[in-house]
Amino acid sequence: MLTVVKRKFPLINRELSWLYFNERVLQEAADKTVPLIERLRFLAIFSSNLDEFYRVRVATLNRLVDINNKTKTMLGFNPKKILNDIKNIVVRLEKRFDYLYEQEIIKELEAQKIFIINEQQLNVARGSYVREYFRRHVLPTLVPIMLETDNATKPFPELKDRHIYFIVKLTFRKKIRYALVEIPTTIMSRFLILPENRGLKFIILLDDIIRYCLDDLFFIFEYDTIEAYSIQLTRDAELDIDANMSEKFVDALLHSLQRRDKGRPMRLLYDSDIPLDALNYLVSRMLLDPEALIPGGRYHNFKDFVDFPNVGGPLLEYPPMPQLRVSNMDLGRSIFSQMAQRDYLVSLPYQSFDYIVHFLREAAIDPKVKEINICLYRLAENSSVINALINAAQNGKKVNCLLELKARFDEEANIYWRNRLEEGGVNVNIGVVQYKVHAKICLVARREKRGLVYYANLATGNFNEKTAKIYCDHSLFTVNPLITKDLRRLFKGLEKQTFHRGYKTIITSPLETRQRLYQLIANEITIAKSGKRGYMILKMNSLSDEGVIEKLYEANNAGVTIQLIVRGMCCLVPGQAGFSERITVRSIVDRYLEHARVWIFGNGGEELIYLSSADMMTRNIDRRVEVAFPIVDARVRKEIRDIIDIQLKDNSKAREINQLNNNRYIGAKSKIRHRAQEDIYNYLKYKS
Structure with missing residues (x-):
């Protein structure tokens, strides 16, 4: 069922649209042509995505509900209703998730003699x-917390964000006691490979190792029965900090990060088999809203399955x-x-990031290089980029x-990198007061015979x-020289925290960005x-900005043909009479994460092609530092155009x-099978 925001033009609510995207990830787990271990990993990605969704988007909606009823009028939708819609969709997707894992993937693993x-x-x-493994490796890490059942005034323990716990129910002759046990997945593997037997391979989860050995953990109690059920709490992960770029800001950010694990509960995912009395106990003690309760399967934090061990051989993975x-480029x-x-x-990941590191x-x-300017947002754990800058x-x-210290969920890592860089003699600017700096740009100044010559790298993705x-x-x-001159001006402005036009x-x-985009559409x-052919091909991760969507509808009504490639949320409604009959939208979800932003405008036969760090979201257009850059080299233009054409096939x-938001596959209109990521790889392989 389509949920359309009340505007003078149709819009899909962005949160619900995002859930439809995550359903496409779940489709990959259901696709039997995907290798079996990869299907497990898509389940893990789905789960990880959903955790972040609750930590950020659902957290924001709950804050809006708390403000007042004026929010409904201001936003054009009722946040409380959207929260209810979210729960209904998530419950449906979780049921699909459980079925895929328990009824399909587990059984197919067993057919491969993996149990x-x-x-x-x-x-x-x-x-x-x-039991020997438990006593040697697991038991020393476990400290059960015994819960009060008679004294409701004693504070309930603070559950950490996204950590897995057991609620343990101990039944005695005349009473029931509860305990909490944290599953130590952050310090040891979630999976234990057991000794092979006659070609049969066995794996047990850490959760079940603890279940098997509960008697070793609660040995002092003379209980009649003992049971353990998984729960996982997802908290509000939004940070409340003042936008003051100073040492006080860094201190405030660190303090706020410490509070993140104690944010307001957004979702309690629980084992559907949990006894009702145990669930009611948790709800009453944790003061949870009904909308926060999501029934799930036996295992939570499924993101750990990204590292599920492949004991069955290479055919089970891509x-x-x-x-x-890169053609004609020699490392x-x-x-x-x-x-x-x-x-x-x-073109990553088909070609190597080594070219950027080598640069x-x-x-x-x-010796001729005098200066390097670079913007960094997210970095690898052992960053060659950082090492090169320090050197x-x-x-x-x-x-x-x-x-950028405000890169969500990378704040702590970036504070660490800031210290490393400063210790290494790098001049570090920790951001701009009101805005996140999301641009992916680097500019090198080199002294040559003709003076300073500038060499640039501009990208759609991080230096990671x-x-x-x-x-x-x-x-x-x-x-x-025109691009490098613009970059010099941009870097000087960022240094002084000023912006130029x-x-x-x-x-x-x-x-x-907004003004120029509107001009290109106009x-x-x-x-x-x-009477000439007007057209656009726009590729991005997300399309949610209402102003841009309205302009695209306007272009549609003027006769412009618009092809959109949108991986994630898309609030535009295609195929609506009077708005979007000439607009088609496709989403590619496959082995790799589609992340590039590409803008192609027909321009009367002389195409304009831009690459960008920005999605067409209000935050990227109005509240971040982003850079879109033109492609002027004829060979590079052709390569990008060819790649986009492959994706459109x-x-x-x-x-x-x-x-309908039914994520229907675009089937073959001919007998020729086209799979964009494989075809792009082969295209670049032939060129190289």
Whole structure:
């Protein structure tokens, strides 16, 4: 059922649209053509996505409910109703999740002679092995908390955000006692591989190891029965901090991060088999709203299944796709000398992030390099980017790094990197007062015969070598003087926390993106009204900004053809008479995470192509520092256009976003099968 926000034009509520996206992730877990271990990992991604959704989006809706009823009028929808809709959808998806895991994937693993067994399925030999493992490795980490059943005035223990607990029910002859036990998944593996027997492979979860050994944990009690049921609390993860970029800000951020694990409860996911008296006890003691209760399966924090051990061989995972070289770009030669000849495009993860690292390492050791400017948002755990910047500073280069401390869920890591960089001699700017700096840009100044020459890298994704292996992004190397001049002006402004207008080539938020986007759309409208072909192809992660959606509807009504590739939430409603008959929307969910933002405008036959760090969301357009940049090199333009055309042909992993939100696959109109990510890999392989 379509939930449309009341406006003068149709809109899908963004939270519900996001849930439809996460359902597409669940579809991958249901797809029998996906290798079995990968299907488990898609279940893990679905679960992790849902956790973050509750921590942020549901948390925000609950805050809106708390304000007053005026919120309904202001937003055009009732937050309380949306919360109820969310619960209904989530309960349906959780049931689908449980069915896929318990009735399909488990059974298919068993067909491969791989058995995930629980505590009730252990024989004597495996039971002895498990108990020995428990006593040696697990028991020392467990400290049960005995709960009060008679004294309701004693505070209930603070459950940590997204940690798994057992609510343990001990039944005595005349009374019942409850206890909490935290499952120590943060300090040990969730999975134990048991000794193989006659070609049969067995895996048991840490949860069930503890269930099997509850008597070792509660040995002092003479109970009649003992039971344990999983629960997991998801809390409000939004940070309440003043926008004051100073040392006080860093202290306030650290303090706020410490409070994150004690945020307001958003969701209690519980084992559906939990006795009603135990559930009622939790609800009353934790003061939970009914909307926060989500029944689930036996196991929570399914995100840990991303690391499920493959004991069944390579056929149970995607075959490797070795990273490709960039055509005519040699890692054995100077990147700068090659950039001086032409622009280069790295398409991740098909091609290697090593080109970006090599660029920074060369800048760090090249005696002619005088200065490096870079914006960083999310970084890998062991970051080669950070090491290269520190090496550059120690080699006497002036290194200016704008490191965004407000990158959600990476705040603590970025505070650590800030300290490392400063200790290494890098000049660190920790952000802009009102805005997150989300741009992915780097500019290197090199002294040459003709003076300072500037070498730039601009990207749609982060300077992060870990995510570069699974996120589909584009990274451009260029010495185009108009682009580098704009970047010099932008970096100077960021240093002084001021913003400029009137860039010659790049499009920046927060001041210009909305205006320039509207102008580009208006140009297509003018072209269409003149009787020529007006068209746009826009690829992004999310489309939720109402102003942009209204302009797209306007373009549709003027005769402009619009093709959208939107991985995540899409609040635009395609196929509506009088609004969007000429707008099609597809979403590709596959092995890799589609993350690139690409804008293509027909421009009367002389196409304009931009890559961008920004999604078409209000926050990216108006409340962040973002950079969209033009592609002017003919070879790079053709490569991007070819990749987009391949994605528009996908009839294997592309879903149609339609009025029904049923995530219908776009089936083959011919016998030829097109799977975009495989086809792009082969296209780039042929080029290299």
